[in-house]
Amino acid sequence: MFYLLPFHFQPVGEKEILTNDLGDYLIIPRGSVQRIINREISPSEDLYKDLLASFIISETPVPHLLDNMATRLATRKSFLDNFTALHIFVMTLRCNQNCIYCQALSRDSSFKGCDMKESDLMTAVDLMFRSPAKHLTMEFQGGEPTLVSDLIQKGILYAEQKNQSECRQITYVICSNCVNVSNELLEFCRQYNVVFSTSLDGPFYLHNHNRGKIDSYQKVIAGIDKVREALGADKVSALMTTSEDSLRYPREIIDAYRENGFHSVFLRALNPYGLAQDNNNWPAYFDAFVDFYKQALEYILELNKQGEGFVEEFTALILRKILTPFPIGFVDLQTPAGIINNVIVYNYDGYVYASDESRMLAENKDFTFRLGKISDKYEDLFYGRKAQELSRIWATEYIAGCSECAYQSICGADPVRNYSTQGDAYGYRPDSTICRKNKAIIEYIFKLLDERTEEVLPIFMNWISGTR
Amino acid sequence: MTTININDDGLVEFSIDTSIYDEWVIEKVLYWLSADYIITRCNDTNSYIQNVTLEPKDGHCITDFQQLKEKLSNDFIDYKNRQTIARETANIRDLLFAKAFANSDDFVEFTFKD
Structure with missing residues (x-):
């Protein structure tokens, strides 16, 4: 028996991309999410271990590493x-x-x-x-x-x-x-x-x-x-x-x-x-x-x-x-x-x-x-009514179309672009060009990581390691 | 979900058993179709069936009906799975965010009793 932890998924072709708020991801065969939900994954399977290691499932109702998970989430939001x-x-x-x-x-x-x-x-x-x-x-x-x-x-x-x-x-x-x-x-x-x-x-x-x-x-x-x-x-x-x-x-x-x-x-x-x-x-x-x-x-x-x-x-x-x-x-x-x-x-x-x-x-x-x-008070500018109104619509975690998206922690919310392209700062994802573009690019990068790992991963790691 | 058809007026029609797929799932699925279709929904009286009609908007034509049927079929299953995940993990997600954004000095370690 295992317990689910919060995660999102996106089917792409014959695969499913699983992500969570902490930054873990897994790319696994289509249908795996259904098997996870139905508790059909056996502890002897490699997938079971991957799911545990990626914080997609837990063997206890409250994961032993909850504090570790909270620290990772806080780090991702530390900006x-x-x-x-x-x-x-x-x-x-x-x-x-x-x-x-x-x-x-x-x-x-x-x-x-x-x-x-x-x-x-x-x-x-x-x-x-x-x-x-x-x-x-x-x-x-x-x-x-x-x-x-x-x-x-x-x-x-x-x-x-x-x-x-x-x-x-x-x-x-x-x-x-x-x-x-x-x-x-x-x-x-x-x-x-x-x-x-x-x-x-x-x-x-x-x-x-x-x-x-x-x-x-x-x-x-x-x-x-x-x-x-x-x-x-x-x-x-x-x-x-x-x-x-x-x-x-x-x-x-x-x-x-x-x-x-x-x-x-x-x-x-x-x-x-x-x-x-x-x-x-x-x-x-x-x-x-x-x-x-x-x-x-x-x-x-x-x-x-x-x-x-x-x-x-x-x-x-x-x-x-x-x-x-x-x-x-x-x-x-x-x-x-x-x-x-x-x-x-x-x-x-x-x-x-x-x-x-x-x-x-x-x-x-x-x-x-x-x-x-510019002459107004700092508090009124940065925490004023307008900033508060914007804060209700500025996170992918809770806006329509983004809240279930597997790429919500990779992508971003942009009320200004929503407003300028769609006339509404909340935005409407089904015909959003930025949503379409970002999804396509993120999926392409996941595809490279999955299908051409040995070829691209050393290059990508070099790009993000800061050693270049 | 019943068979998905196109009627003589070019409208896509299907019915949903709301005892299987509730409002949360139906709205999430239809949301992504609303850019291309005008959506009409109507509940059958005395049953769990909801009838849905999709009317292509100006400039949109159904080029691949089979693809649309497959998308609807997959989306209903996927969103029902997303709903299950969201329901089963709501408390742990709240806990996770509360801990992540709490002052670290206020952290209290859990004593686990399995």
Whole structure:
């Protein structure tokens, strides 16, 4: 006789994927769940031992290792202890590129009235230090934040001054197109260990096309080289966005990253915000994106087998959730959701928003996720009525369609995306494109782990071990 | 569940014995079909039978009726299994979450008596 422990399952072909809240998983033949429920598994079977070891069943009504299980669950949710770690400062909406799929609806670089006020910046830094997180990330975004490099420097200097008594670990990140970074700013960044995050969509023809420019690629590459020379090769990371055109070039995009000295890529789908909102037929786009992702991942696995260490970062995030007991800091795959719990945005307009996407909605005059003014009290912003309302719908453990899903502890809840794509923050999973995309990718990764274990596991373990 | 049919108007029809599959199971199964179908449900008086009709929404056509039948059949069984797991493990899950989110200083070790 044995007892069931809480678990979820998903049939996939001739197999069933079993998962639990602690991060255990098993992939076993279809029909096994029925046998488990009917108590038809004999203690002499290997499956019985696997089920015991994976906390799917217990030999006692209350498992002997309940405290151990509780500790593992607490560890997976330990990102909540730190509360908001990522603080995004949208310094200006002005930009010197104005790309065709811009998600932030940026303005021309000469536009007036869309820079953050210095007083708001300082107050926002004060709010950042109210967060209990030992490790804070202060990320400067835009528009193009280097257009107001004096403000960036003032913000960092003020944070440094406050941190003399606060003693937090602070990572400073400037999200820049790297097109026009001044030597003065680079010297400052070297002094305060600031890192750069930039955008590179792939080879020159794709990058330039996505941005509606003829020389954007050349400028970005020159900028990346300049930042690397000043700060070091590891001080610049790049993000790509998969436009509809990008879907045709999985290998070429990876090769462009390799040729430019990067050892990883984050295959990122378009977000339905800003100018990107009008782009396409979303269900068709996301189906095509999953095919693109699989092709690109296969190519990356091939490179790794040939001895070249190259990582796909989204896969690595999912693998960390599947193969390790630890939480990840990626806000899109959190439950409870990353909004407020992990990330907050201080916008150039003097208001605080629940996430980066929330402030992008605000550019379309939709202030649903505006939490209040930067000058408001910390408690009212982070624990106020709006935050409380969001908390009722921000965990996969209790929202319809997710609460029985086998991937609920791997995936994440995202009320802002639900709202922007479906007009309802609670969301409706049967036609959710993000649900469809995440399910397809997670299932694909499980399939690789199950069917090509010896081939992929050493590569995947290398990706998540932190030794790369 | 009775035989699943398509009637002359192109509607999918079937009946469910609610003494086997209760509301929890039926709603979870039908939830995932609600993007493609307008769903009508009606209880037979004086019996445990519930009649369900699925009307394809605009833009959706039933390309593979056999696949739909298999999906319905599998989903009812799978969701009934999920319900059994949820019922049998509700208390231990509550306990687990309570312990995980309690202040660790307040932990009290159990004395097990099998």
